[in-house]
Amino acid sequence: MATKEITLEAAAALIPDGAVVSVSSSSGLGCPDLMLKAIGERFEATGRPRQLTTLHPIAAGDMSGIKGVDHIARKGLLARIIGGSYPSGPSTSEPPLIWQMIGANEIPAYNIPSGILFDMHREAAAKRPGVITKVGLDTFVDPQNQGCAMNAAAAAVPIVKKLDFEGEEWLFFPSIAPDVAIIRATTADERGNLTYEHEGAYLGGLDQALAARNSGGIVIAQVKRVTKEGTLKPHDVRVPGMLVDYIVVDPDQKQTTQTLYDPAISGEIFHPLDSFGVPDFNIQKVIARRVAQELQSGSCVNLGFGISANVPRILLEEGLHGAITWVIEQGAVGGVPLLDFAFGCSSNADAYMPSPYQFTYFQGGGFDASLLSFLEIGRDGSVNVSKLSFRPHVTAGAGGFVDITARAKKIVFSGMFNAGAKLSIDAGKLVIEKEGKLKKLVNEVEHITFSGKRAVAQGQDITYVTERCVLKLTPDGIVLTEIAPGVDLATHILDQSEFPLIVSPDLKIMDAALFAEAPIGLSLPAKPQRKLKGA
Incomplete structure (x- = not known):
């Protein structure tokens, strides 16, 4: 049989002007970087392809050695871009090219x-008109706000509309059929069957390949190696060769950002638990410890980037590893979620779900809690994590944040009370040496990534944990429930909020153990036994 393997240059030449191209990636994790580079180089040399629409369910590239979408961020090459998130880069460096184009x-x-x-891909594959969902109502996703538009050019061409369906409000996203899907795996056989043995996640490659194939398009798979047909075990094949048209090879593709290959990320070995570091004692660790106190043993808990990403390490230090099953949007279930540039991967995972199915789990609220960050908290309890006007080039997007929070039973947001404060800990007390210049509790958030109004209407359990206090969202407003030792209620909390906080009549002092270096002796109550309604 004829081989499906072709050169990168030949693969780039297959993409016609005006094509819709779907790219599977999550920052540096699973990014088909060499294929994207080949498309950019072809454009620089020939001026083709032109006017592409690219789809990125999770960001392609991260500006730390894997350029991803920046390879194709060129005037004339791109006509439109649709992403769940966008590459992030150091705030002190020149913004990524794609940020500059958007700005x-x-x-x-x-x-x-x-x-x-991801749902839009699935609907396109099945020839259905689009996605009807309540995810995103009353957030920046809603047409009554920004309607997902990141700039004026996008606002002029709406991508989502609101529907009345059987007396309820819904959002409608039309299907978008890709002409080309660019996905990544570890190994391809000569027939194009793909296995993912060195990958840290499956991501959404199968769904993207189905959408392209069923729409009359082509699928290009970047892999590390090619093997003889018939040598891959059928149960290991995640994308069958009947969906794959062409194979390109990058023998040096990184597993994820700044990681060439770690077999524990792909579940081939398990690292000893004592090989994972625990956070140094600092203000952020205090917050992560207090977040951990919100958990119940036996729960499935989602993690976001930021302070909350350290909570699994708090449980490790407290001897409670395994009490919580961590679930992250890239698909890992269980294990030890990794930090920094490896965020999105887990070592020692129990399982890997394809991202689209993990998101189905999140959108339907099947998990027990989510631990996330905040940039701003509004008077009505809304949270902004997706835009600040004084950082105009930061357009990293919200990723799965809106999917995760839409129906989560319990959410614990964590962050610093305001920005730029000089803080220290002395003798078990928080010392505020100099107050920050930027308030983060504001009358109205700049961008609604999470709707406090919908949370109250749905009865979601919402907590905000900062270094100096703990707050709860109630139908009456935001209630101050705990205050850090050493903090003055009026000067350090009430006066630092743009809106009045309700002080609980049962206001407590935060656990003093949080502010000492030694482990806090954390004990998690058991999650109640699951029962059917009416049983």
Whole structure:
């Protein structure tokens, strides 16, 4: 049989002008970087392909050695970009090219929640008209706000509309059929069957390949190696060769950002638990410890980037590893979620779910809690994590944040009470040496990534944990429930909020153990036994 393996240059030449191209990636994890580079180089040399629409359910590239979408961020090459998130880079460096294009209004750019963007692929594959969902109502996703538009060029061409369906409000996202899907795996056989043995996640490659194939398009798979047909075990094949048209090889593809290969990330070995570091004692660790006190043993808990990503390490230090099953949007279930550039991967995982199915789990609220960060908290309890006007080039997008929070039973948001404060800990007390200049509790958040109004209407359990206090969202407003030792209620909390906080009549002092270096003796109550309604 004829081989499906071709050169990168030949693969780039297959992409016609005006094509819709779907790219499987999550920052540096699973990014088909060499294929994207080949497309950019072809454009630089020939001026083709032109006017592409690219779809990125999770960001392609991260500016730390894996350029991803920045390879193709060129005037004339891109006509439109639709992403769940966008590459992030050091705030002190020159912004990524794609951020510059978005900020300069050179192309319409949209930030659709990652799970919905995967759903749009699935609907396109099945020849259905689109996605009807409540995910995103009353957030920046809602047409009454920004409607997912990241700039004026996108606002002029709406991508979502509101429907009345059987007396209820819903959002409708039309299907988008890709002409080309670019996915990544570890191994391809000569027939194009793909296995993922060195990958840290399956991501959404199968769904993206189905959408392209069923729409009359082509599928290009970047892999590390090619093997003889018939040598892959059928149960190991995650994308069958009947969906794959072409194979390109990058023998040096990184497993994820700054990680060439770690077999524990792909579940081939398990690292000893004592090989995982625990956080140094600092203000962020205090917050992560207090977040950990919100958990119940036996729960399945989602993690976001930021302070909350350290909570699994708090449980490790407290001898409670395994009490919580961690679930992250890239698909890992269980194990020890990794930090920094490896965020999105887990070592020692129990299982890997394809991202689209993980998002179905999140959108339906099947998990027990989510631990996330905040940039701003509004008077009505809404949270912004997706935009700040004083950082105009930061357009990383919200990823799966909106999918995760839409129906989560319990959410614990964590962050610093305000920005820029000089803080220390002395003798078990928080010392505020200099107050921050930027308040984070504001009358109205700049961008609604999470709707406090919908949370109250749905009865979601919402807690905000900071270094100096703990707050709860109630139908009456935001209630101050705990205060850190050493903090003055009026000066350090009430006066630092743009809106009045309700002080609980049962206001407590935060556990003093949080503010000492030694482990806190954490004990988690058991999650109640699951029962059917009415049983």
